[in-house]
Amino acid sequence: MPTVLITGAAKRVGKALAELFAARDWEVVIHYNHSEEAALDLSLGLQNKYPDRHFPIVRADLSDGDKFVALLMDKLPAPIKGLDALINCASVFEPSSVAETDYHLLRQQMAVNFEAPFMLMQAFYQLHGSGAIVNILDTRIVNNSWSHAAYSLSKKALMELTRMAALEWAPGVRVNGVAPGPVLPPPDKDAAHLKKVAADTPLKKVVGLNDLAESVWFLIANSAITGQIIFCDSGAHLKG
Numbered sequence: 001m002p003t004v005l006i007t008g009a010a011k012r013v014g015k016a017l018a019e020l021f022a023a024r025d026w027e028v029v030i031h032y033n034h035s036e037e038a039a040l041d042l043s044l045g046l047q048n049k050y051p052d053r054h055f056p057i058v059r060a061d062l063s064d065g066d067k068f069v070a071l072l073m074d075k076l077p078a079p080i081k082g083l084d085a086l087i088n089c090a091s092v093f094e095p096s097s098v099a100e101t102d103y104h105l106l107r108q109q110m111a112v113n114f115e116a117p118f119m120l121m122q123a124f125y126q127l128h129g130s131g132a133i134v135n136i137l138d139t140r141i142v143n144n145s146w147s148h149a150a151y152s153l154s155k156k157a158l159m160e161l162t163r164m165a166a167l168e169w170a171p172g173v174r175v176n177g178v179a180p181g182p183v184l185p186p187p188d189k190d191a192a193h194l195k196k197v198a199a200d201t202p203l204k205k206v207v208g209l210n211d212l213a214e215s216v217w218f219l220i221a222n223s224a225i226t227g228q229i230i231f232c233d234s235g236a237h238l239k240g
């Protein structure tokens, strides 16, 4: 049975990805940091629905050195023996302009959104040598909006890494990205804010969790694609 590790899988986008891969007969390793209760709920719910699988949960802080690499790659809980896919979904999204970004904020954004995916991708490649990786990016990779400067730069770097690793690791490991537009409001904003952002996209709609999850599924399932970025963003990237 194929197995995927999804980072930041307890809630929101990561949870939707876990549910879709579980429904398509995959074993899913659920990574979380603070959301232990949500991770347990998701795991138990999936175990009830699909009793042939385990859906283990693994806690790791992706901003704390590189200890998480051993936890998420070398020492996965039994009976998980290896991984066929890795989805880097965990992220932090802090507002701050270039002028306002301090060292701590820059370090945090780069650590969780770029350096952790980098180290996990590298370990996945070294341990398995085959399989597929999908990095969750953001439609902001095509513009120079400075409202979330460090976040946007971390995702731009992850996009470049996606293409570089795709070339270096072919033909063994495929590496792709999905760049979402407005899917869910950030914790400090409400649904009205999300609607306003979505109204500004060419398709004038919020991106459905299922549409986003299907984009990720497509990239994992299609063995002829590597180095590709799918914009699942209601067309937002067209406006730059």
Ligand SMILES: NC(=O)c1ccc[n+]([C@@H]2O[C@H](COP(=O)([O-])OP(=O)(O)OC[C@H]3O[C@@H](n4cnc5c(N)ncnc54)[C@H](OP(=O)(O)O)[C@@H]3O)[C@@H](O)[C@H]2O)c1
Residues within 6 Å of the ligand: 007, 008, 009, 010, 011, 012, 013, 014, 031, 032, 033, 034, 035, 036, 060, 061, 062, 063, 064, 088, 089, 090, 091, 092, 093, 112, 136, 137, 138, 139, 179, 180, 181, 182, 183, 184, 185, 186
């Ligand atoms: N939401 C959107 O509309 C939208 C739009 C564009 C792009 N995206 C991208 O899509 C992905 C998912 O979005 P989302 O809104 O679901 O993300 P989110 O809720 O902001 O974050 C997902 C998870 O990341 C984990 N995380 C944060 N800091 C961590 C750390 N230091 N160590 C380990 N895990 C950490 C958290 O896990 P715990 O809760 O367990 O701590 C959190 O639940 C992200 O990559 C995001 O950039 C989302």
